[in-house]
Structure formats: C-alpha cells, structure tokens
Amino acid sequence: MRNLFHESFETVTNGLPGGWYVENNSNLKAVPAIRKGDKCIELLSAGNKFLPVIPDVSDCTVKCVLSFDFSMTKNDFEGGFAYITSFRYDTITGRGQAVRMRRNQKNETVVYEYGTVRRNIFTMSTSQEFPVADAELDKPFEIQMTIRGTTLTVDSFGQSVSFEIVPGKGKVAIAREHFFDVLKILSFDIETDEELSAGKKAAFTIPLSEEPTYYPLFCDVELEDYGNCMEASLSLRGGVRETPIGEGTYHGRRMDLLTNPYLKVITPESCTKHIVYNDRIVMIPEGLSDEFFYKVLAKKVDWPFKRNVRFLKPAGAFDLAFGFDSFVQVQNRDFAETPSETVFDLNGNVLYSGLGISEKNKMELLSRSDKEMLKRLPESDPRYDKAVQFVKDNHFFFENEAPEFKVRLTGKNLPESFRMVLQDAFLSPVRELKYTMERTTVKYGVSEYSQYILTVEDLSGLACGVWHIQFDSTDSSVEEMSKLWAFEVMSREEGALPPPLISGIPYLYDSRTETRGLITDAFDPWKGKSANAPHYISCANFLPPAAKKYQVFSTVKAYGRENFLWLEPRCTDTHKIEDNLDSIAQTDYVNIAEEIVQKPLTWRYSYRGFVLKTLIEFVKMKKDPNFPLEEMEKWLAEDVKSQLDEKTMIYLVDTYWEEWLDFANKACHENKKSILEELRKTNPKLKFSQYGPGNIYAANFKGPEFARYIQNENATNDVNGFWQFEDYPFACRYDLSSGSYYLTSCLLQFPGGRFYPEIYVDGGVAGCPDGAVYYAHPPFGQRPVSYPQRMTKNVYEFCYGSAHYADDGFHYWENCGFQACRFFLKWYETLLRSWRVVKDNRPVKPVCKMAFVSSKASLRAARETQFHINYPMYRIVDVRNTASEDVPYIAKSCRMQGLSAGFQIFEENVQKLTSDDVSVVVLPPLKGMAEATLKHLRKLHAEGVSLIGCEDVTGMEDIFGVKDSGCRKNVTWIYGTENFMAGQKEFCDDERCTGRWAADGAEVLLSAEIPVLTIKRNGAASAVFFNVPPHLVKEDQLHDRYASSKDSISDFMQKSVAEVLAMVSNPLVRIHGDGRILANYTENGDIIMPVYNPSDKNVLTAVIEIDKSLCDGKRVTSDVPVTCLEEGKYRLRLEPDASAYLIIS
Structure with a gap:
C-alpha cells in the first residue's frame, strides 16, 4: 500500500494546519475551528468539515489517534463525545457516506453508526456498539477504518465492527460534534492500493x-x-x-x-x-x-x-x-x-x-549605469564582471558627476504620495527633494503588479562625502513604505581620504577574523545592490585566503579604501610572512602572528619562539644560576610548543618582573621595527595593526602600565597604524566605564595613537568559547541580541569619558574609529546619529575636575605590594601590583555611583596643573614619586585642592594626618563610623588586604584592626587616605580565567569610595538611580551631559543634580522629555540600554 496522506504536523497553510481545507457548514467562516497544536491538530468545535488534500479515492485505510479530556464530556449530553469520518465524499454536492463514533455513557459503550451525510447532517442506517471503560477514553486511542469495495471495517479498543457500504469514489473528511474540550488528532494517515496519478x-x-x-x-x-x-x-x-x-x-x-x-x-x-x-x-x-x-x-x-x-x-x-x-x-x-x-x-x-513581492512592496534605488567608477576598476580583477555589476547597482560617484537617481516601486498596493529628503552623512536633513512619477505595470507569470518610477531632481555638485536619501510614503491608506539609501561623492585628488572620513564618520572596518572560510567583508565591491554599509567603511579586511584568491586589494583601493591583512592561524593555514609576500606588498596594514608573538607575558605558553629567545638573552645578562638556561636553550632549539615551566615562571615574576618587562618590551619593538623595515622595501607605506595595547576585556583596574604585559610599551605610531581595542562589556558583563578608562590610559601612553574599540552586535547563535568571555558561553551566550541603541552608549563613553591631560593640556579621543563587527544598517544608523551629537558638541574640558594620576615611579617603588596568583590549570601566572590598581578602582567606583568622569594624567604633568584645572587629585602610592611632584601637590592643596592617597603617603604624612607604624596588619571586619557609613560593615578574608599606617591627626571614617579610610581637613581642602587596597576587600570569585586581576564586588567599599570623593569634591553634576553621566564643556561654550541606562533589562528613572553655578541664568535642554523637580534637579526616564543628553547653554 502507498501512503496517500501523512500528517507530519509541520506544514501551516494560511495560519491553519497544512494539507487540510475546510468545508464551511456554519456562519462562522472567520472561525474555521481547526488549528495547529503542539505535534497535533486541534478540532475546536462542531460546524465544519475538515478534509485532507487527496485525490478522489474508492478504497483506502484511514488511521488516526485521538485524544481529549473525557472527564469534561461524560456529564455533557449523556457523555456527548462524537466524531464523524466521511468517505467517498463528493465535495460539490456535499453528499457521502460516513461512520460516526460516539459514547453511550449510560451503557458505558462506544457506538459506531454507519450512514450518510448531507454536508453537516448525519443520517444513521445501522449501528454496532461494545463496552469501553471510561479510563480507555481518558487517554489517546487509535481508530483504523478500512474501506474495501462494499465493506467498511472499524478497529478500535481491541475490537472490530463491520458495515456493508455502497460503492463510490470521493474524498475523506472528518468532523466533530458538540462536546466539551478540544479534540486532538495526534496522528492521521491514509493508505491506498489504488493508482491515482493522472500521469x-x-x-x-x-x-x-x-x-x-x-x-x-x-x-x-x-x-x-x-x-x-x-x-x-x-x-x-x-x-x-x-x-x-x-x-x-x-x-x-x-x-x-x-x-x-x-x-x-x-x-x-x-x-x-x-x-x-x-x-x-x-x-x-x-x-x-x-x-x-x-x-x-x-x-x-x-x-x-x-x-x-x-x-x-x-x-x-x-x-x-x-x-x-x-x-x-x-x-x-x-x-x-x-x-x-x-x-x-x-x-x-x-x-x-x-x-x-506577493506579500510585500519592493523599493529600489537606481542610478546611472555608466558611472565613472567603471573606468577605475582593474581589469585584472578575477571577478571583474561582478565588480562591474556592483558599480551599476550601487551609488559611488566622483565630484561633479551627475547621479541621476530613480526610485522604483513594485507591489500590489502601492502608495500614491511620497516624501524624499536629502540627508547628510549623519542623517540630518538638508532639503526635501523634488521628483516626477511614472506609473506602469509589470507581470511575472499570472500575477500583475503596479510599478512606479520616481525620477529624483538633479543632485550634481554635491560636496565630497557621504550622503543619504530618506524615502517615505505619505499615503496612510496602505502599508507604509520607508527606506534609507546611502551614496557617496569621491574626491578626484590623488591620495584623498575616502568619503566617510571626509564627512567626519569615524574610521570603520569589520574584522571578522574568527569566522572560518569567510569570503566577504563589510566593504565588498562585488556583492549587493544599493548597499549602505560600504559607504561607511574606510578599510576592507578580507581574510587572507579570500584576499589572495580573489586579488581584492587593487579593486578596494580603486574606491579610495585601505586594506588590512590579518595573518594568524585563526584565519589562514599559511600565515607566515614568506607565504604572503604578494598580499603584504599590496595591503596598508598587516597583523603578523607567527613572527611577531605578542601574547601576555603572564601566560606560560607565550614563552616560545622569539619570546623565549628574548628571555634567554635576559637570563644571560642577569647571570642568575637559578634559571635552567641549558634546558631553555634546548626548548628553543627544538621549538617545543609547550610552555615555560611553573617554577621558572614564578621565579622570574617574583625576582625580575619589572626588569623583565623593560627588556621584553624593548626587544619586541626592535623586532617589529626590523621586520617592518624589510617589508617596506616592497611596500613603503605599510604599518602594523594588532590587538592591544592591552586586552581590557580580560582584565580589571588597569592603566597605562598594562601595555607592558603584552610587550607594547615601546610602540610608536609610525610602526603601529592602529590598535584593535578589545572591549566587550556586554559579553563579559562589566561596566562601560572600564573600557573608556583604559582607552584613556592608552591615549595618555601613546599620544596621537589610533585606538578602535571592537563593537560586536551580538553573541550570535553559537555564543563564544573565549575563556575570558564567560557570559558569552552557553547558556549565557544565548542571551538576546545586542540592540543598536547600545552603540550610543559606546559613543558617549569613548568620546566624553576620555579626558586626559597631556603635555599641552586637555585632550580627548580624537583619532576615532571602531571595529564594526557584523554591523547591520540599524547599528550604522545609530552610530551616525550618535556621532552627530559629538560632532556638534565636541568636548574640551571635563566638568568634573578630578585628576586620576598614573606614575611609573610609584609602581616601580612598590615592590612589597606586588604579588602573583598561579593558575596551573590554565598555565597562567597573574602578576598584580595594587599600586597601579588603586586609582582605576576609585575612578570606576565614582562612575558606578553616579559621579561624572574626571581626567587622567601622568605624574610628570601634575606640576602643570593649577587649582583652576583640578579640585581633587587621586594618587597612587607616593613612595618613589618625584620631590617636585610632592611639592606641587602641597601647593595645590594649600590652594584648596583635595588629595586622595592610597596605601603609601611617604613624604606627605603631615598633610594626610597619618604615620608609618612599621608593620603591616591584615583587616577582617570593616566598620563604618558614626559620621560615615554608619551601621554598615563588610568582611574581608583576603590576606593581602593589609596596611601599615596609623592615624596621627586624621579622622577615621572606616575602621578595622587598623584604620581603613581616614580624612584630614586642612582648611578649604581635605586629604583622604585609603590605608589598604580598597578593591581587595571583596573580589570576584567567578573568573579564574581572567588572569589579569579580579573585579571588586563589594558594594560597601564602592559606595564608601564614591561618598568620600563626593564629600571632598562637592560634585557639580551627579546622577541618582543607578544611571551613568558624563559632563564636559564643549567648543561652543556649552555643557553637554550624556546620560544612559547601564541595564539591558530594567527601566531607569533617574534624577540628575546640577550645581547652581553651572545652570544659573542658563537654559537646560534635552533630547528626551525631562522634568524639572526644583532648581538644579531634573528627572528623566530611560528604557533599558537607552541614552539621552542634556545641554546647558
């Protein structure tokens, strides 16, 4: 027998179970009374017949399994369950034969009745019944009907009944009668021996x-x-x-x-x-x-x-x-x-x-096909035909070239009126565009569609850069149509910047080096029609196999874009320089992973190849017999791909760490310069690009010193073109301020450097197996996608939270760009709108005059606060020094408690600060810092600038009101005092959380076995001292694989830090309610205050307090509704991940 019909419960037809159709026998046409359930079909009520789509058939076997809640039916109509199967049914006349199954509750029998149907009316001819217990009906049961010639046999409940039937041919149909509950069909099959095909x-x-x-x-x-x-x-x-x-x-x-x-x-x-x-x-x-x-x-x-x-x-x-x-x-x-x-x-x-288009109207932007760009394409391109088609289908023009745009609309119900607006690169309207419209039709097979051609006014003469056309229908009688199209005007000058950079769009590229076998890129001039993304991209980053196979470099350069080549085992099997000389000769930037190994020096498995060779040179220089020199040389000669042994690593860390970092960083830079010098013989403009300067996503409380861990301290801008800045706050679940703080540290360390944060739009279906990206693992990796509004938070953090004081005064993130990984249109649009805010309100100085100081001398002098944590399973020895972690922790705590970002500064420039520049200076341990620095700090303090000291205040004991006790003590229970954090306490079980200073004139704010936090008020200024590393009080215990310090999770200490700084700084701006705020003076003399909701789950109702001195007599405006509660106090509501800004002008 062949299967004539099998219900798989997978197909849906116009919202109903697929493979069935409904014979309406009631006035409930809008309620077909059948629906697709979970692995079943549900018949909801009487009234209609339901027919499987089959040809007419005489003989067949119908098998089905039914289920319903019999306890609901047995008191209804004397156990009113009834189910009818029609066969040899004529759908035109509504006539056929049928068998009805029903329950006789009085006799506790199942009755099978044979008869005829006229549409929905059953007339019984004869019946048979047999006993069936209630319990048998209260669970799924099977019915099999065999129709052969003049005999119908029904098998169910282990019994069989037969009826004499009339010959005929027709359909099979099912129906239910009135009873409580849904009738579920759990399986349904029809089999036949007949040959049914019409051939x-x-x-x-x-x-x-x-x-x-x-x-x-x-x-x-x-x-x-x-x-x-x-x-x-x-x-x-x-x-x-x-x-x-x-x-x-x-x-x-x-x-x-x-x-x-x-x-x-x-x-x-x-x-x-x-x-x-x-x-x-x-x-x-x-x-x-x-x-x-x-x-x-x-x-x-x-x-x-x-x-x-x-x-x-x-x-x-x-x-x-x-x-x-x-x-x-x-x-x-x-x-x-x-x-x-x-x-x-x-x-x-x-x-x-x-x-x-059978269910959705189509919008297309067309432009002249004979573009000048066609003449610039290299005919050597192996995909030349595709490159030509891309030019015709997309919108790249040169100065004074007329675009000749047309909009083509195709669909069943097109609107009758439209609005088109020319927009600039940042989606600001320039002017409304005029157009003429021609109506026609187009036919695809049996279907005819309306087609409108809208010819746009002449747009010749536009300046070089990126432009947009915003298209919207204005006819509300049909479905809305809306589309944004980008186009660009390229400069004819040799070596001109690409249009996105001419317009001021950040430098964007898409480095999908983790996607195996990828042959495309965000800038792909061989694929797509009216593609927007290529107009925002300044650099292409094809994977090496695709770049080599398709010879992408010259075609990419024809559009004025740069090329980036990433040579690493993750993306190519042949990643050595010698295997890629032809590609290296054509690219603008290259990342080399084989010959230049720049993995963290805290990883034992980093010590092979060049790094091991460098360590051997260091050991020979030190002449220290505690190193297994002969074994190390053997490892190098045999290219052992294991790691430095644990004992040697720990000895290196505990004895020579800072010296080793100096030596390794210098050697790495010299090696890179040597390699680059050789490569520049065939490509004079070549520069390196790489991850770095440090991987902040896998670290906490890092400043400029962190670049040393990955051998980047000596990097220069003529060697390193740009840095791919690894910052993943959403996947790793840390505060955005951590990334902006470290990016600012990099700007301080490498003036003029190009740091491009990586922005990943989501974790993808598969999450991420990176050991440090814990929250990207399943099941966390199956979190909802990152929504585009998060891009605004990133823009505000990096642009307005990056203030730093350099040799010539205040600076911010100026050479801006992003690794726009897997961006799609909504992300680009959000970036552009956010950047418009920055473009119109460029920061020049932070409102919060709080300086966060980094000092190399302090770090090198703080030998006793360096320690390591060994992670044998991961072959990592995390080397930490609280002397460099205190200040970043204080900065983060301030931000998370609603204070605005201050600015970072090197010790060497502290002497340039005046009391007009700064109101609070947050200091690392003072031991080792220059006398001139301490002298200037005293001067600032006398002028009303408060000081925050950490762990060691040697040379300024009198200012802070403490003295060195001579011995270190561990703290356990930390208590608030009567006037500070009263009634609150925190337990510390970290034996490294120690201090050695006693109060000597200072007031104790937090107390333990020793003073934890003190303050001394010296006239108009105060001196606050953290006797122990505040971030060690309670550390995160989850991220063993971070291995670059651990986060602090003590709300008590975080709040203590923020409150004491608020106490001494009298913040001019603060946000309450778990929001984040950034406040800066702008070039045009205003104050801009971006605010955002850090949560991706909760709505934020925030209150912003603004000091009267900032807004007295001025206007406060916002891009979202804001309520003035009283003078200087404003309230706003932000959805999850949402941002806003206030401007005082």
Whole structure:
C-alpha cells in the first residue's frame, strides 16, 4: 500500500494546519475551528468539515489517534463525545457516506453508526456498539477504518465492527460534534492500493534568490498532478551547509538562517501559502557543528531538507513560489530578504526571484549605469564582471558627476504620495527633494503588479562625502513604505581620504577574523545592490585566503579604501610572512602572528619562539644560576610548543618582573621595527595593526602600565597604524566605564595613537568559547541580541569619558574609529546619529575636575605590594601590583555611583596643573614619586585642592594626618563610623588586604584592626587616605580565567569610595538611580551631559543634580522629555540600554 496522506504536523497553510481545507457548514467562516497544536491538530468545535488534500479515492485505510479530556464530556449530553469520518465524499454536492463514533455513557459503550451525510447532517442506517471503560477514553486511542469495495471495517479498543457500504469514489473528511474540550488528532494517515496519478509529472531545479547569500540555495521540485489536486515534492539543498569549513583554527561559523520555508500557490487573484517548516533552519558548514551545537543552540534538520505539499489545484492558471519568511546569511545581514521567494511556472521556468513581492512592496534605488567608477576598476580583477555589476547597482560617484537617481516601486498596493529628503552623512536633513512619477505595470507569470518610477531632481555638485536619501510614503491608506539609501561623492585628488572620513564618520572596518572560510567583508565591491554599509567603511579586511584568491586589494583601493591583512592561524593555514609576500606588498596594514608573538607575558605558553629567545638573552645578562638556561636553550632549539615551566615562571615574576618587562618590551619593538623595515622595501607605506595595547576585556583596574604585559610599551605610531581595542562589556558583563578608562590610559601612553574599540552586535547563535568571555558561553551566550541603541552608549563613553591631560593640556579621543563587527544598517544608523551629537558638541574640558594620576615611579617603588596568583590549570601566572590598581578602582567606583568622569594624567604633568584645572587629585602610592611632584601637590592643596592617597603617603604624612607604624596588619571586619557609613560593615578574608599606617591627626571614617579610610581637613581642602587596597576587600570569585586581576564586588567599599570623593569634591553634576553621566564643556561654550541606562533589562528613572553655578541664568535642554523637580534637579526616564543628553547653554 502507498501512503496517500501523512500528517507530519509541520506544514501551516494560511495560519491553519497544512494539507487540510475546510468545508464551511456554519456562519462562522472567520472561525474555521481547526488549528495547529503542539505535534497535533486541534478540532475546536462542531460546524465544519475538515478534509485532507487527496485525490478522489474508492478504497483506502484511514488511521488516526485521538485524544481529549473525557472527564469534561461524560456529564455533557449523556457523555456527548462524537466524531464523524466521511468517505467517498463528493465535495460539490456535499453528499457521502460516513461512520460516526460516539459514547453511550449510560451503557458505558462506544457506538459506531454507519450512514450518510448531507454536508453537516448525519443520517444513521445501522449501528454496532461494545463496552469501553471510561479510563480507555481518558487517554489517546487509535481508530483504523478500512474501506474495501462494499465493506467498511472499524478497529478500535481491541475490537472490530463491520458495515456493508455502497460503492463510490470521493474524498475523506472528518468532523466533530458538540462536546466539551478540544479534540486532538495526534496522528492521521491514509493508505491506498489504488493508482491515482493522472500521469502528469514534472521535475526541475529552481535556483533561489542570490541576493542574501554568497552560497546559492536550490530547490529540486517534483510535481505530480492528481486531477483536482497536486503534490509538490521539495528538496532544499546547497547553501553554507555544503561548503568546506575553510582555513584557520577558529570557532566562528558562517551561518544561514532560513525562517519558515514555504511553497505558495499563486493565482491572479490570490495566494495560498503553505509553510512547510514552522521554525527556523540554522545551517552552518557541516564540519563546524560541534557536538553541542545542535543539542543546545539550534535544531538540526536533515539536509537536503525534504518536504511534500499537497494542494488543491486552482480553477485557472497558476504559478508556484518557494521561499522563506526570512532569509538571512549572518555575515550579510543587510542583504537579508523578508520574505524571500522565487516564483516559477509548472515547467520550472523562473519568473521572478528576490524580495517576496506577493506579500510585500519592493523599493529600489537606481542610478546611472555608466558611472565613472567603471573606468577605475582593474581589469585584472578575477571577478571583474561582478565588480562591474556592483558599480551599476550601487551609488559611488566622483565630484561633479551627475547621479541621476530613480526610485522604483513594485507591489500590489502601492502608495500614491511620497516624501524624499536629502540627508547628510549623519542623517540630518538638508532639503526635501523634488521628483516626477511614472506609473506602469509589470507581470511575472499570472500575477500583475503596479510599478512606479520616481525620477529624483538633479543632485550634481554635491560636496565630497557621504550622503543619504530618506524615502517615505505619505499615503496612510496602505502599508507604509520607508527606506534609507546611502551614496557617496569621491574626491578626484590623488591620495584623498575616502568619503566617510571626509564627512567626519569615524574610521570603520569589520574584522571578522574568527569566522572560518569567510569570503566577504563589510566593504565588498562585488556583492549587493544599493548597499549602505560600504559607504561607511574606510578599510576592507578580507581574510587572507579570500584576499589572495580573489586579488581584492587593487579593486578596494580603486574606491579610495585601505586594506588590512590579518595573518594568524585563526584565519589562514599559511600565515607566515614568506607565504604572503604578494598580499603584504599590496595591503596598508598587516597583523603578523607567527613572527611577531605578542601574547601576555603572564601566560606560560607565550614563552616560545622569539619570546623565549628574548628571555634567554635576559637570563644571560642577569647571570642568575637559578634559571635552567641549558634546558631553555634546548626548548628553543627544538621549538617545543609547550610552555615555560611553573617554577621558572614564578621565579622570574617574583625576582625580575619589572626588569623583565623593560627588556621584553624593548626587544619586541626592535623586532617589529626590523621586520617592518624589510617589508617596506616592497611596500613603503605599510604599518602594523594588532590587538592591544592591552586586552581590557580580560582584565580589571588597569592603566597605562598594562601595555607592558603584552610587550607594547615601546610602540610608536609610525610602526603601529592602529590598535584593535578589545572591549566587550556586554559579553563579559562589566561596566562601560572600564573600557573608556583604559582607552584613556592608552591615549595618555601613546599620544596621537589610533585606538578602535571592537563593537560586536551580538553573541550570535553559537555564543563564544573565549575563556575570558564567560557570559558569552552557553547558556549565557544565548542571551538576546545586542540592540543598536547600545552603540550610543559606546559613543558617549569613548568620546566624553576620555579626558586626559597631556603635555599641552586637555585632550580627548580624537583619532576615532571602531571595529564594526557584523554591523547591520540599524547599528550604522545609530552610530551616525550618535556621532552627530559629538560632532556638534565636541568636548574640551571635563566638568568634573578630578585628576586620576598614573606614575611609573610609584609602581616601580612598590615592590612589597606586588604579588602573583598561579593558575596551573590554565598555565597562567597573574602578576598584580595594587599600586597601579588603586586609582582605576576609585575612578570606576565614582562612575558606578553616579559621579561624572574626571581626567587622567601622568605624574610628570601634575606640576602643570593649577587649582583652576583640578579640585581633587587621586594618587597612587607616593613612595618613589618625584620631590617636585610632592611639592606641587602641597601647593595645590594649600590652594584648596583635595588629595586622595592610597596605601603609601611617604613624604606627605603631615598633610594626610597619618604615620608609618612599621608593620603591616591584615583587616577582617570593616566598620563604618558614626559620621560615615554608619551601621554598615563588610568582611574581608583576603590576606593581602593589609596596611601599615596609623592615624596621627586624621579622622577615621572606616575602621578595622587598623584604620581603613581616614580624612584630614586642612582648611578649604581635605586629604583622604585609603590605608589598604580598597578593591581587595571583596573580589570576584567567578573568573579564574581572567588572569589579569579580579573585579571588586563589594558594594560597601564602592559606595564608601564614591561618598568620600563626593564629600571632598562637592560634585557639580551627579546622577541618582543607578544611571551613568558624563559632563564636559564643549567648543561652543556649552555643557553637554550624556546620560544612559547601564541595564539591558530594567527601566531607569533617574534624577540628575546640577550645581547652581553651572545652570544659573542658563537654559537646560534635552533630547528626551525631562522634568524639572526644583532648581538644579531634573528627572528623566530611560528604557533599558537607552541614552539621552542634556545641554546647558
């Protein structure tokens, strides 16, 4: 027997269970009374018949499993459950034969009645019954009906009944009668021996839409005509799943997301949609599917993906379409189609492919095809034809070249009126655009669509840079249409900046070095139509195999963009310099991982190759017999890929750490210079680019000294073009201020350097296996995507939280850019709008006059506060010195408690500060600092500047009112005092949390075995002293693999820090309610105060206090509604992740 119908519970047709149709026998047409349940079909009420889509059949076997709550029915209509199966049913006349099953509750029997149906009326001819206990009906039960010639046999509950029936041919239909509860069909199959095909068969392959992906998908189609219905056998294949995994070693996966694949039956008047898999198909290269991937992160479907769809043939001509409610390739999100479909006729001829215009109107921006850019393309490009097509389909122009834009709209119900606005690079309106409109129609197969062509006014003469056209419909009688298109005008000057930089957009590039086998980039001049992203990108970063295979460099440069080549095992199997000389000769920046090893020197497995060679040179210089020199030389000669042994590592750390860092950093820089000098013989403008200067995402409380850990201290801007700044606050769940503080430290350490924070838009389906990115692991890695509004928080933090005092005064993050990883349009738009705020309100000086001092001399003198933590499992020895951690901790605590960011400064420049520049100076331990510095601090203090000291105040004991007791003591219970943190306490179990100073004229604010926090008021200024490292009081115990210090999780100490600083600084601006605020004076004389909600879950109602001296007689405005509660006090409400700003002008 062949299976005529099998219910898989997977197909959905126009919202109803697929493969069925409804015969309406009631006035409830809008309530079909059938729905798709969880692995079942649910019949909700009497009134209608439900027919599986099958051809007419005489003999067949119908098998089904039914379920309902019998306890609800047995007191209703004498146990009123009843279920009717019609067979040999004529859908035109509504006549047929049927068997009804019902419950006789009085006799506790099941009754089977044979008779006829007239639409919804059953007339019994004969019946049979047998006893069935209630319990049997209160669980799923199976019914099998066998229809053969003139005999009907029904088997159920282990018993069988037979009826004599009338010959005939027709459909099978089911119906329920009135009773309480839903009737669930848990399985339904029809089998037959009859040959039913009318003999009309067709088989062909349909290529699906190419726009969303680099990896084409195909649907193999077999059509079989049964007369009044057809069956389509569909087999989906191709795509990323069938591609090689690609070169490299890393975890990133190319991924297709196919949501709700469907088959449509399209007539001139209507469209029936059969969803064949009501879920999302997640596809990755087969070789990259880790054991857990399809267990935890996604469902795995068989591939090729096969489904059958049975549908009633329309009365007239019709076409078919296969597609998806959404077709996304994660690496090309802007090319996604929602929906995406390919329309074809019954012979397999493709009629249309692209955005599903059968249910959504389509908008296209067209421009002249004979662009000047065509003359600039190198004909040696192996994909020259694609490059030419990209120029024609996209909008790159040169000065004084007329764009000749047209907007083409296609759809069933197009609006009749529109508005187009020319916008600048930052989406500010320039002027409304005029247009003329031509109406026409276009036909794809049996379907006719309206098509409007809008010719835009002449835009010749625009200045070089990035521009936008914002298109919106203004006809509210139909669905709204809205689209933003970017275009650019390039300079003709040799060596000119690319348009995004001319416009002032930050330097953007997309470095997806973790995605194996990737052949595309955010700047990909071979792929896409009216693509916006390339207009914002200044540098292309193709993976080396793709860059070499497709020879991308010259075509990228034709657009005025730069190239970045990343040579590392994670992205290519041949990552050595000698294997990539041809590519290196053409790129602008290169990251070299084999010959230049710059992993943290706290990792034992970093000590091989050049680093081990350098250590051997250091050991020979020190002539210290405690090092196993012979063994080390043997390791080097044999290129042992293990690690420095634990004993040697710890001895190095405890005995020579700072000296070793000096030696290693100098050697690394000289090595890089030597390699670069050789490479510049064929590429004179080449520079390096790399991660760094330190990986703050895997660290806490770091300042300028952290660059030494990765051998970057001696880096110079002529060697290092730009730094890829690893800052992942959302994945790692730390405060945004940590990243901006460390970026500011880097600006202080490397004046004029280019630091580009990495911004990842989400963790992806697979999360991230990086050991330090703990919250990107499953299940945390399955968190909701990062929403674009987070970009605004990043912009505000880096731009307004980066104040630092250099040799010539205050500076901020000036050479701005981002590693815009996997950005899609909404992220770019958010960045541009946020940058408009910065462009119009450039900071010049922080309102918060709090200086955070870094001192190399202090760090080198603080030998007794250096310690290490050994992590044998991870082969890491974390080397820490609280002398460099105190100040960053205090800065972070202030920010998290609502104070605005101050500024960072090196000890060497403290002497340039005046009391007009600063009101509070936060200091590292004073031991080792220059006498001239201490003298100037005394001068500032006498002029009313408060001082915050940490751990050691040698040379200024009188100012702080403490004296050296001569011995260190550990603290345990820390208590507040009557006038400070009264009634609060914290327990400290860290034996390293010690201090040695006693109060000598200072007031104790926090007390333990020794004073923990003191204050001495000296006239108009105060001197505050932290006797112990405040961040050691209570440390995070989760992140063993951070290995670059641990976060502090003591709310008590954090609040103590912020309150004592607020006490002595009288903050001019503060936000209450767990918000963040940044306040700066601007170039135009105003004060801008960005605020944001750090939570991605909770709404923030925040109160902002502004000192009267800032706003007296001035106007306070905001980009969001704000309520003035009283003079100098304002309240606003921010949704999760939302930002706003206030301006005092």
